[in-house]
Amino acid sequence: MALQATRIPELNHTVTNHTVPEEKSCIDPDLWDALTGSQPIYMGVITVLGVVLNALVLLVFCLHKKACTVAEIYLSNLAAADLLLSCCLPFWAVNIAQGFNWPFGAAMCKTVNAGIKMNVYSSIYFLVLVSMDRYVALVHPMSHGRMRRPKYAKLGVLLVWAFGLLLSAPTLVFRVVKHFPEYDVHACVLDFPSRGVMLMCDIMLIVFSFVIPIAVISFCTVKIIQVLSKRSIERFNAEKSEQKATTLVLAVLVAFLICWVPFHVVTVLDVLIKAGAMGGxxxxxxxxxxxxxxxxxxxxxxxxxxxxxxxxGKNFRKKAREVCRQWPRGGTAVASSRSNNSATLRTFT
Incomplete structure (x- = not known):
């Protein structure tokens, strides 16, 4: 029988403490088998589309002859974080297809899961940065305009990646390949030394990847919408470039909230169950x-x-067309343009 995990291991921060979770009699076995059985195929599709689409986004931002704006610096790094996730998923697809028998060794068990956890943390904080950038650009354009400079954006990006790596430390420490004789598998699981450490890591995930960033994003978004509504009533429009960038950012924010808020809500319920506050x-x-x-x-x-x-993103489509037009000129022309404008250095830290 395949290893029964209560959460998908690649995203779950509490797959198991020291033992495999017992099979729940309340779960319909057919439904559970259907859910776990479809995971490898689904992850394979996400991997292919995620790698191709995010790589194309990064190519557009990197190869365009003009330097990236502050918002584009954040969005390009968001694409890099999504690309990281997409590259890690195939390992778990293979793992699940083999009945949760991890075939890649202890080092990859830690590395792959740390990479996925970095995506969880980094993605939300890149959106925090881009929300703050839109807030400053529209709500305080004059008083804080100097803050919206590429050098500050690159510093912010560097701090986010470092913070994501720091918060992924428990994954690097506690992820191990453990043998479960009753299932005859060597599973890549979180093996916490105590229940207290497990709950502490759970709470850390909720606070730093959900409560704090969502509070900041919500504040910035409400203020941005208020300003845009007021300007619309007064028939006073911001610069078209700022409007276009803000529309794209708001769309990305809404998509992120739709995709991730349910995950974090379930994570909160899972923590409450493990803490004994809820049960059944x-x-x-x-x-x-x-x-x-x-x-x-x-x-x-x-x-x-x-x-x-x-x-x-109208500006992104424009950049993509320009990159496509400049590509046939040959690698020399592209390399010269990139050398003169240092596009890559402006995009990545």
Whole structure:
């Protein structure tokens, strides 16, 4: 029998403590098998689309002859984070297809899961940065305009990646390949030294990847909408470039919230169950099933953003067309243009 995990291991921060979670009698076995059985195929599709689409986004931002704006610096790094997630998913697709028998060794168990956890943290904080940038650009354009400079944006990006790596430290420490004789598998699981450490890591995930960033994003978004509504009433429009960038950012924010908020809500319920504040077989079964579905939804966000760039981002489409036109000129022309403008250095830290 395949290893029964209460959450998808690649995203779950509490797959198991020291033992494999017992099979829930309240869960319909056919439904559970259908959910877990479809994971490898779904991850394979997300991997292909995520790698291709996010790589194309990065190519457009990197190869364009003009330097990236502050908002584009943040969005390009968001694409890099989604690309990281997409590259890590195949390992878990293979793992699940083999009945949760991890074939890649202990080092990859830690590295792959740390990369996925970095996406969880980094993605939301790149959106925090881009929300703050839109807030400053529209709400305080004169008093804080100097803050919106590429050098500050690159510093912010560097701090986000470092912060994401720091918060992924528990994954690097506690992820191990452990043998479960009753299932005859060597599973890549989180093996916490105590229940207290497990709950502390759970709470850290909720606070730093959900509560704090969502509060900041919500504040900035409300202020931005208020300013845009007021200007619309007064028939006073901001610069078209700022409006276009703000529309794209708001679309990305909405997509992120739709894809990730359900995941974090289920995570909160999961923590409450483990802490003993809530309980019951049917509640735990419902949380387990919902977590499977909402993890799928969270994965899907990695391919939504590139699609939004094309549909909503007029400036991005313009840049993509210009890159396509300059590409046939040959590698020399492109390299010369990139050397003169240092586009890559302006985009990535």
């Amino acid at each position: 077989c049917h509640l735990e079964a419902a949380v387990d099933i919902c977590s499977q579905i909402f993890d799928y939804l969270a994965f899907f966000n990695s391919i939504v953003n590139p699609i939004l760039y094309v549909i909503v």
